[in-house]
Amino acid sequence: NAGVTQTPKFRVLKTGQSMTLLCAQDMNHEYMYWYRQDPGMGLRLIHYSVGEGTTAKGEVPDGYNVSRLKKQNFLLGLESAAPSQTSVYFCASNLAGPYEQYFGPGTRLTVT
Amino acid sequence: EDQVTQSPEALRLQEGESSSLNCSYTVSGLRGLFWYRQDPGKGPEFLFTLYSAGEEKEKERLKATLTKKESFLHITAPKPEDSATYLCAVQETSGSRLTFGEGTQLTVNP
Secondary structure, three states: OOOEEEEOOEEEEOOOOOEEEEEEEOOOOOEEEEEEEEOOOEEEEEEEEOOOOOOEEOOOOOOOEEEOOOOOEEEEEEOOOOHHHOEEEEEEEEOOOOOOOEEOOOEEEEEO | OOEEEEEOOEEEEEOOOOEEEEEEEEOOOEEEEEEEEEOOOOOOEEEEEEOOOOOEEEEOOEEEEEOOOEEEEEEOOOOHHHOEEEEEEEEEOOOOOEEEOOOEEEEEEO
């Protein structure tokens, strides 16, 4: 099992450009999450999904959109990147219930 | 609103010098408290889940404990390979989301 994978690993964008981050999991998990991690701020939830075709806003959703068309994939989109979106992005997944989340290796995004 | 505060922010130990990391939390109803380890440039790696006050779990040199207001991660006779950032997170009874603390950066010197 690959677990949770993320593509790409690194990306540099210019202000105003768009991109999509892909998260895939092969553990048949119902729930999937997107976080961003910034120095001094910890991990903050952007959006999450409790099942195929469902999405919900987290703590810091502005400037991001998500889609979960297939159970195993969760996409995070930036329509018009801003320097404030420079961060490390992590995807996670888990089974429904009080169970641990499994994290991907992260995507380091720089917006200039 | 759920809150998680970890202390200290950073901790330096000598190899073999035992210590504890603290995670204080405020949540309306606790469903679970989670400890993770994060190495530089990698995603968080799950360590423990604690569900109720008084519960304890152990793994190698690590032991996690839980009270109604805080959790401790005890590190016994640490080794340099225990150096990492340790994250604490809480899940409340009404949902699936986790609220994370900012972490404690542990450095163990040989």
